[in-house]
Structures are given as structure tokens and as C-alpha cells.
Amino acid sequence: MSMDLTLDGKGLIPAIAQDSESGEVLMLGYMNPGTIKRTMEGTQVWFYSRSREDLWHKGEVSGNYLNVVEIWTDCDTDTLLLKVKPDGPTCHTGVVSCFFNKITAVPTGYKKVTQDSGILDDLYATIQERKSSMPEGSYTTELFRDGIDRIAQKVIEEAGETGLASLRENRDNVVNETSDLLYHLLVLLSEYGIGLNEIWNNLADRQK
Numbered sequence: 001m002s003m004d005l006t007l008d009g010k011g012l013i014p015a016i017a018q019d020s021e022s023g024e025v026l027m028l029g030y031m032n033p034g035t036i037k038r039t040m041e042g043t044q045v046w047f048y049s050r051s052r053e054d055l056w057h058k059g060e061v062s063g064n065y066l067n068v069v070e071i072w073t074d075c076d077t078d079t080l081l082l083k084v085k086p087d088g089p090t091c092h093t094g095v096v097s098c099f100f101n102k103i104t105a106v107p108t109g110y111k112k113v114t115q116d117s118g119i120l121d122d123l124y125a126t127i128q129e130r131k132s133s134m135p136e137g138s139y140t141t142e143l144f145r146d147g148i149d150r151i152a153q154k155v156i157e158e159a160g161e162t163g164l165a166s167l168r169e170n171r172d173n174v175v176n177e178t179s180d181l182l183y184h185l186l187v188l189l190s191e192y193g194i195g196l197n198e199i200w201n202n203l204a205d206r207q208k
Contacts, residue, residue, distance in 0.1 A: 006078035007032070011122035012048055015080040017058075017090065020069040026090040027098040029058070031080065034129035042066055045082055053121075053195035054128050064088035120196060123183065127190050143187050151191055154184045 007013050012030040019026055024126040029047035036044040049056040058066030066084040073080055091098040110148055130140040143151050154191070158181040161187070165173035 003073070003077060004103075005036075005073065006038070006076065008078075009119075010050075011125055012050070013078060013080055015047065015082055017045065017066055017082045017084050020083040020085055024097055025099055026066070026084070026086060026096070029056075032125050034125075034133070036080075038061075039068060040071065041081075045084060047183075048125060050193075051197070053124060053197065055132055058204075059087060062088065062092070066090065066091065104121070120182070122189065124186050124196055127186050131190055140187060143184075144191065148191055151184065151188050155181070155188055158184050 001036070005013055011032050013032075015029050015031045015035075016027065018024065018028040029045075030050060035046040035048050038055070045058045045068060047056045047058055048054075057065075065087045066082070068082065068084055070083040071083065072083070083157070086096075089096050092101075129138055129182045130138055131144055134141045134144065142156070149192060158177060162177040162181050164172065165177045186196075189199070
């Protein structure tokens with residue numbers, strides 16, 4: 001059955017992995033359209049790593065893959081349930097499930113995740129997917145194939161056009177050229193393997 005899924009502001013959807021035989025909840029990950037497609041077209045689970053800001057083939061390092069049996073969504077279509085057969089322990093600590101810390105008292109502290117612009121994260125995720133799959137007919141694919149010299153040239157070109165648009169006091173052009181500049185900057189960061197979290201952290205350090 002085909003249906004529309006509801007993504008969050010960063011273009012992601014939470015996905016719960018559950019052992020199809022024991023019913024034990026193994027882990028929570030996040031997926032984007034690219035990893036959903038790879039998972040459904042293959043036999044194993046792919047997630048989107050928010051820390052690495054890249055596609056993540058679960059088990060690619062440990063060999064403990066999650067083999068897909070069924071995929072379900074909840075009533076709001078904003079959460080996925082992946083029923084899987086694990087090849088080994090799911091948690092990177094070596095235990096079966098990531099949920100092994102029992103909370104018996106009210107937490108004494110909380111970690112707050114820094115919020116940033118969701119549209120940039122979404123666009124960067126799309127660029128990362130293009131870099132991985134290199135679809136024909138994609139402008140992003142062409143940039144990656146041309147290499148860093150071409151990408152850097154486009155960043156310089158778009159920066160110049162943004163500056164010229166501002167000097168001409170054309171507000172609409174400033175918006176359009178800034179969008180072009182941001183896109184090409186994200187392609188540049190992807191080519192260098194620099195995630196947006198590094199940029200957010202660098203900007204946060206400058207506020208101290």
C-alpha cells in the first residue's frame with residue numbers, strides 16, 4: 001500500500017526498529033526519503049545519521065545488519081515501525097537493544113539540542129543523497145562530477161551576483177541570489193565532508 005508520509009521540519013521521520021520475532025524494541029533512528037527508498041528497494045535498513053549528516057547503512061561497520069521483514073506507519077503517518085531480523089546486537093555497545101537504561105527517578109538534568117534552520121538541513125540532506133546516488137540529469141550531480149574547482153567557481157560567481165544585486169537595491173534579486181549562494185555553499189561543504197553541525201558549532205563559539 002502506497003501513502004504519503006509526514007516529515008519533520010528537517011525532512012526526517014523517526015523510525016523504530018523492532019525484532020520481528022521477539023517483539024523487542026531495538027533502536028530509534030531517523031530516515032529521509034532517500035534512505036526509505038534504499039531500505040524498501042533492498043533488504044536491509046538505511047538510516048539518516050543526524051550527527052554525521054549523511055546516509056547510514058546500519059551494520060556497515062559492525063556487520064550487525066537489520067534485515068527488513070515489514071514496514072508500518074502510525075495513524076498520523078509521522079513515525080515508522082521497522083520489523084526486522086537483526087544479524088547481531090543492534091546497539092553499538094554490544095547489547096541486543098539500545099534501550100537498556102531504566103529510569104527510576106525524575107531526571108536531574110536535561111540536554112538541549114541547539115535548533116537551526118530546518119530548510120538548510122533538509123537541502124543539505126538532499127545534496128548528500130545526490131552525492132551518494134549521482135542521478136542522471138541532476139545539476140547537483142554535474143557539480144560533483146566537475147569537482148571542487150567548478151564548485152568553488154560557482155560559489156565565487158554567486159557571491160559576486162549577490163553583492164551586485166544588493167548594490168542595485170533589488171530586493172527580489174537579493175533573495176534569489178542569496179538562495180543560489182547558500183545552495184552552492186552547501187554543495188561545497190558536502191564536497192569537503194563538512195557537516196552543518198560544524199558550522200553551527202563554529203557560529204555558536206563566536207557568540208561566547
